[in-house]
Amino acid sequence: MATEVKVPALGESITSGIIAAWNVKDGDYVEKDQVLYELETDKITSEGLAEVAGVISLSAAEGDEVEIGAVIASIDESADAPQKSENSDTKEDAKAEPSEEKTESASEKKSDAVSPAVRRIAEEEKIDPAKVEGTGKDGRVTKGDMLKAGSSRMPAEEEKKPAASAPAPAKPASSGERTTRKRMTPLRAKIAERLVAAQQEAAMLTTFNEVDMSAVMGLRKKYQDAFVKKNGVKLGFMSLFVKAVVNALKEVPGLNAQIDGNEIVQNHFYDIGIAVSTPKGLMVPVVRDCDQLGLAGIEKSIIEYANKAREGKIGIDDLSGGVFTITNGGIFGSMLSTPILNAPQSGILGMHTIQERPVAIDGKVEIRPMMYLAVSYDHRIVDGKEAVTFLVKVKQALEDPARLLLEV
Incomplete structure (x- = not known):
């Protein structure tokens, strides 16, 4: 059968x-x-x-x-x-002294069960998946397990490498071959299609501002240890930005709406998409009901989604239904950018790298940690005044975090 x-x-x-x-x-x-x-x-x-x-x-x-x-x-x-090996016929034999044959077959079985991503990391990092403790289903080794194993290896391992193993000049894929071609993956093709469509269908415009991150950084430094002790996760920048965005969306509801044909759909919930970079491309999992979550809840959701995205376990439901998106190019060193709308949403906030710059404070020049912010919006539904007001509200909430508690 x-x-x-x-x-x-x-x-x-x-x-x-x-x-x-x-x-x-x-x-x-x-x-x-x-x-x-x-x-x-x-x-x-x-x-x-x-x-x-x-x-x-x-x-x-x-x-x-x-x-x-x-x-x-x-x-x-x-x-x-x-058929099983004769040595495994009885439990007593198994307990007595495991044979090399059994150990090898177990290792091979574990190796066979790994995904291509795990095999690729194993080859690149010279890590045996059979020696890595798996956290996946039935003890399977995941990509995250391999990355963790690679980052935790002792520096002594690097010292053992011969000096002659310095990086060699890049070579063509094969003799006489100057270029290679490969089929675009469905995910990459869809990303390309959606980005082009967003620019063609929406009247997209971007407005900029800058935010002094001193208050947020001071808040994190002061309460980080207590926050981690209570919640088991660190207080990051993203949860504070999510809360600032939710606060601003309540003040400027025009950015929490979208166009559907000849109608404007006004959303009365706050499901915020967080752009996550993965080896396969950009994904935007959605954190639900951010207005009802605390900072710890948002941080835990973001960590969970980031792990799922990197391990290829993101589901359709995880990516659906967001009303606004936040993307952080600053983690890659971006100083300024114009983010593209995540259709059919009408707004997206771009975060950038934090740089210490001289700024005028009460008539004096001070060095402050500054970040440029960019909000791209659909001008068909959002006026310039609304977009600028929205960004100012985000800036005010981050420069005076007490506003997030008071929702003003």
């Missing part, structure tokens, strides 16, 4: 995807709930699990574009499972 492996439905707007990687080979014996493949769509990357145990026969290859509901493999349930 053979069970078909079909591409599952992932959301109403997703009709197809590309098989990014097979985690098993044709003819392999697979266990129930084992990860078989990674499917990349225009919104998310998801994993496909085996519904039954048996020998798998692949009918689609890596890189193939497949429709939702398509059969990409079959599993023969009648096939016998691989």
Whole structure:
């Protein structure tokens, strides 16, 4: 009896995807709930699990574009499972002294279960996934586990490398080849499509201001230890910016609206999208009901989404329904930018790097940590006065954090 492996439905707007990687080979014996493949769509990357145990026969290859509901493999349930080694017949033998053969097979099994992202990091960083403690389902090693293992290695490991291992000049992919081509992933293609559409369909304009971050930085420094002790997470800048945006949206509701055909849809909730950079492209998971969350709740949501995004576990629901977006180019060193709208939203706030600059304070020149802010907005629905007022409200809340508590 053979069970078909079909591409599952992932959301109403997703009709197809590309098989990014097979985690098993044709003819392999697979266990129930084992990860078989990674499917990349225009919104998310998801994993496909085996519904039954048996020998798998692949009918689609890596890189193939497949429709939702398509059969990409079959599993023969009648096939016998691989015979176990004689040394594992009894528990007593297993407890007595594990053989090298058993240790090796366990290691190989753990290695076979890892994703392509984990294998890539293993090759680049020379880390054996079998020696990394996995935090994924059934103890699987995730990309986050590998990155953590790589960052925690002792500096002594670097010292052991021979001096001759200095970086070599970049070389072409192959002899005589000056360029290479690869197919654009569905996610990257969708990002490109949405960015171009946002610029073509909206009357997009950007206004700028700058904010003195002294008060926010002083607040974090004063209360960071107590905040971490109570909540288990650090107080970051992003949660304070989210609260400042929510406060400003309440004062200027025009930026919490969107155009739908010939109608203006006014939102009365505050689900804020936080742009997160991942190896596969930019994603914007949405933190729900930010007006009802405290700073700790927002920080925990952001951390959870960031981890899910980097491990490829973001779902459609995580990306849907935001009313406003915040993007932080400052973490990459950006001093100033004009962020593009995340349609159909009418506004997006761009944060930038903090730099100490001389500014005039009460007639005196002082060195202050300053950040440029940019808000891009849809001029079809938001007037310049509203956009400027919104940005001033954000600036005031950050320069005087007490305003966030009083909502003024």
